Amino acid sequence: MKQGSEMGNGEFKKFIIYSLFLGVLILPMVGFPGTHFEAKRAFIVWGVFVGVLALGMLNQVVRQSSIYQKTLGGPQSFNRRVTKQFQKIPVRHWTLILLAAVAVYPLLANNYMVDVGITCLIYIVLGLGLNIVVGLAGLLDLGYIAFYAVGAYTYSLLNLHFGMSFWLCLPIGILLGAILGCVIGYPTLRMRGDYLAIVTMGFGEIIRLVLNNWDSLTKGPNGLLGMAKPSIMYPAFSNSGLEWATYSLKSLHALYYFILLIAVLTVIGVRRLDQSRIGRAWVAIREDEVAAELSGVPTTWLKLLAYAMGAAFASVAGAFFAAKLSYTNPNFFIFMESCIVLCIVVLGGAGSIPGVILAGVLLIAVPEVFRELQDYRMFAFGLAMAVMMVLRPEGLIPATRRKLGLSDIETDTIGELEESYQAVDSRT
Amino acid sequence: MIDLALKNVSKRFGGLLAVDKLDVEVPKGKILSLIGPNGAGKTTVFNMITGVYPPSEGTISYQGKKLNNLRSNRIIRHGIARTFQNIRLFKSMTVLENVQVGMHCRTKSGAFRALLNTPFAIREEKEIIEKSMETLEFLGLADHHNEYASNLAYGDQRRLEIARAVATRPEMLLLDEPAAGMNPSETAELMDLILKLRDTGLTIFLVEHDMRLVMGISEMVVVLDHGHKIAQGEPKEIQQNEKVIEAYLGTKVKAKA
Numbered sequence: 001m002k003q004g005s006e007m008g009n010g011e012f013k014k015f016i017i018y019s020l021f022l023g024v025l026i027l028p029m030v031g032f033p034g035t036h037f038e039a040k041r042a043f044i045v046w047g048v049f050v051g052v053l054a055l056g057m058l059n060q061v062v063r064q065s066s067i068y069q070k071t072l073g074g075p076q077s078f079n080r081r082v083t084k085q086f087q088k089i090p091v092r093h094w095t096l097i098l099l100a101a102v103a104v105y106p107l108l109a110n111n112y113m114v115d116v117g118i119t120c121l122i123y124i125v126l127g128l129g130l131n132i133v134v135g136l137a138g139l140l141d142l143g144y145i146a147f148y149a150v151g152a153y154t155y156s157l158l159n160l161h162f163g164m165s166f167w168l169c170l171p172i173g174i175l176l177g178a179i180l181g182c183v184i185g186y187p188t189l190r191m192r193g194d195y196l197a198i199v200t201m202g203f204g205e206i207i208r209l210v211l212n213n214w215d216s217l218t219k220g221p222n223g224l225l226g227m228a229k230p231s232i233m234y235p236a237f238s239n240s241g242l243e244w245a246t247y248s249l250k251s252l253h254a255l256y257y258f259i260l261l262i263a264v265l266t267v268i269g270v271r272r273l274d275q276s277r278i279g280r281a282w283v284a285i286r287e288d289e290v291a292a293e294l295s296g297v298p299t300t301w302l303k304l305l306a307y308a309m310g311a312a313f314a315s316v317a318g319a320f321f322a323a324k325l326s327y328t329n330p331n332f333f334i335f336m337e338s339c340i341v342l343c344i345v346v347l348g349g350a351g352s353i354p355g356v357i358l359a360g361v362l363l364i365a366v367p368e369v370f371r372e373l374q375d376y377r378m379f380a381f382g383l384a385m386a387v388m389m390v391l392r393p394e395g396l397i398p399a400t401r402r403k404l405g406l407s408d409i410e411t412d413t414i415g416e417l418e419e420s421y422q423a424v425d426s427r428t
Numbered sequence: 429m430i431d432l433a434l435k436n437v438s439k440r441f442g443g444l445l446a447v448d449k450l451d452v453e454v455p456k457g458k459i460l461s462l463i464g465p466n467g468a469g470k471t472t473v474f475n476m477i478t479g480v481y482p483p484s485e486g487t488i489s490y491q492g493k494k495l496n497n498l499r500s501n502r503i504i505r506h507g508i509a510r511t512f513q514n515i516r517l518f519k520s521m522t523v524l525e526n527v528q529v530g531m532h533c534r535t536k537s538g539a540f541r542a543l544l545n546t547p548f549a550i551r552e553e554k555e556i557i558e559k560s561m562e563t564l565e566f567l568g569l570a571d572h573h574n575e576y577a578s579n580l581a582y583g584d585q586r587r588l589e590i591a592r593a594v595a596t597r598p599e600m601l602l603l604d605e606p607a608a609g610m611n612p613s614e615t616a617e618l619m620d621l622i623l624k625l626r627d628t629g630l631t632i633f634l635v636e637h638d639m640r641l642v643m644g645i646s647e648m649v650v651v652l653d654h655g656h657k658i659a660q661g662e663p664k665e666i667q668q669n670e671k672v673i674e675a676y677l678g679t680k681v682k683a684k685a
Contacts, residue, residue, distance in 0.1 A: 272545055278537075278538065281529060291518070295529055
C-alpha cells in the first residue's frame with residue numbers, strides 16, 4: 001500500500017514538471033498568432049495537451065497498481081490472452097491481410113484519399129530505398145532526395161525531347177541514379193557520421209540548384225510540363241484480328257495500383273537484399289567498419305553499392321512521380337523532403353521494413369488528416385518526433401535480425417569441417 | 429617452410445618509431461608468439477600485416493606474395509585472418525550472422541542475384557548456413573547461434589571472434605591477446621582450442637600477455653621491446669634470456685641504485 005502511494009507521488013511530480021515544460025513550449029508558440037497574446041487560444045491548446053498527458057500518466061498508475069495486476073493485468077488476463085492469440089497468426093498472413101486492405105482501399109475511398117494513398121506509397125518506396133543506405137549500411141545521407149529528382153528529370157527530359165516511353169526511361173533512370181549514387185559515394189567513402197551528413201546535404205542542394213538554374217535544359221523554376229503517363233500494351237481482339245492495344249494509366253486508381261506494385265516489388269527487393277550476403281555485409285559495416293574490412297568484406301565497394309541501390313529505388317519513385325503529375329519542378333526536391341524521408345527511416349526504426357512502412361503512412365497520411373490545423377501541423381510533427389525518440393529510441397518497430405528455425409540447419413561433424421578445409425587448401 | 433616473412437619492417441607515427449627494423453619469420457603450421465611489455469609495438473605489427481596501415485619501410489610477404497599496400501580485405505582473401513585485442517563483434521547481429529559475415533570473402537552472390545533470388549544465390553546461402561554452423565560447432569558455440577552477439581558471455585564473445593576469423597578459411601590466424609580478461613579455466617580451454625586449430629593445419633601467430641599460455645603452447649617466441657626485437661627462440665630459451673628479463677623487470681643495476 002505504502003509502495004503504491006509513493007509511486008503515485010512520483011508520477012504526480014513527473015506530471016507537474018512535464019505540464020510546466022509543455023506550457024513553456026506551447027503558450028508562447030500558440031499564443032502569438034499576431035502581435036498580441038491571445039490567452040484563451042493558448043490556454044485551450046495547453047489544456048488539451050495537459051489533459052492527454054494526465055490520461056497517459058493515470059493509465060500508467062492504474063497499470064502498476066496491485067489491484068490491476070491481480071485482475072486485468074495478470075498472466076491469465078483477457079489482454080494477455082488476446083495478444084497471445086494474435087501472435088499465433090504467422091507473419092505471412094498478416095502480410096496478406098495488409099495487402100488485401102491496401103488493394104481494396106481505393107474502391108472505398110474518394111479521389112482525394114486515393115491521392116494521399118499514392119503519396120504515401122511514393123514515400124514508402126523512398127523510405128525503403130534510404131533504409132538501405134541509412135538503416136543497413138549506416139551511412140547518414142541528407143541529400144537523398146537528389147536521386148528522386150534524377151529519376152523525375154530523366155523521365156521528363158527523355159519523354160519530352162525524344163518521346164521515349166516510361167518503360168524505356170525507367171532502366172535509364174535507374175542506371176543514372178545508381179551512377180550518381182556512386183559519384184556522391186566515392187568522395188565520401190572515408191567520411192563518417194557528421195561529415196558525411198554535411199557532404200551529402202551539399203550534394204543534394206547542388207543537384208537542386210543545377211536543375212533550378214540550367215534554364216536551357218530544365219526550364220528552371222518553371223519546371224517541365226506535359227510528360228506522357230505510363231501505358232501498358234495488352235493483346236486485344238478487334239475487327240482486324242488480334243492486335244496490341246494500349247491502356248494509358250491515366251486514372252487515379254490505375255496510378256494507385258501501379259505505385260502499389262512498385263512498392264510491393266521494392267519491399268520484396270529490399271527484404272531479399274537485407275537477408276542476403278550483401279545485406280549482412282552492410283549491417284557489418286554499420287556495426288564496425290574496421291572489423292568488417294578485416295573479416296574480408298570489401299567495405300569500399302559495398303558502401304558504393306549501398307548508395308547505388310538506394311539511389312536506384314529513389315529514381316524509380318521519381319520517374320513515377322513525374323509521370324503521375326505530368327509536371328516537375330526543382331521545388332519538389334528541397335532539403336525538407338530529404339529530412340522527411342530520413343524521419344520516416346529513423347522514426348520507423350532504421351533497418352526495419354515494417355517500421356518504415358508504418359512511419360511512411362504516419363508521417364504522410366496523418367498530417368493530411370489534420371490539414372485543418374495548418375498552423376499546428378509542424379509543431380505536432382516536431383513534438384511527435386521528440387516524444388518518439390524519448391520513448392522508443394530504436395523506432396516504432398525496431399529492426400531485428402532473422403533467426404533460423406531448426407529446419408534450416410543440418411547438424412554436422414568436425415570431420416566434414418576438415419574436409420571442407422582440405423577442399424579450400426587444394427583450391428588455393 | 430616459411431609462411432609469413434617480415435623483412436626490415438619499420439613503422440613511424442610522426443616522430444614515434446613504433447616498430448624498428450623488425451625481422452620475423454613465421455613457419456607454416458607452427459604456433460609463434462610475439463610478446464613484450466605494453467607499448468612494445470605488438471599490435472602495430474598485426475595491423476601492418478593485415479593492412480590496417482602500411483609499413484613505413486620494409487616488406488611483408490606471405491607465401492612469396494608481397495602484402496604491402498594491399499587492402500585489408502584482399503589480405504584476408506590471401507588466407508590471413510585475425511582477431512582483435514578489444515572484442516569487435518557485430519553486436520546487433522546474431523552469432524550465426526557474425527560467422528556468416530566471415531564467409532563473405534569466400535562466396536560470390538552479388539546484389540542482382542540477391543534481388544532476383546536466383547537458384548545460385550539460394551544454394552550458396554544454404555551452403556553459407558551449413559558451413560557457418562560447422563564452424564560454430566567446432567568452436568562449441570552452435571547452441572548459441574540465434575543469440576545476439578552482445579548477449580554472449582565474455583569468454584564466448586572471444587571464441588566467436590575466433591569463429592568469425594576461422595570462417596574466412598584462413599591458413600594463418602593472428603590472435604591479438606585472446607586470453608585478455610579470461611580466468612584460468614577459460615584460459616586453459618582457450619589453450620586447447622588453439623592447439624586444436626593448429627592441428628587442422630592452421631599457422632598461429634599469437635600476441636599475448638598471459639605467460640602460462642605463451643610458454644605452454646608456443647613453438648617459438650619473439651620478444652619486442654620499444655619496437656626492437658630483443659630475443660627470439662624456444663620458450664625455454666626466452667625464459668632464461670637476460671635481455672627479456674630486463675625488459676620486463678628492469679635492470680639489476682637500477683634496482684641496486
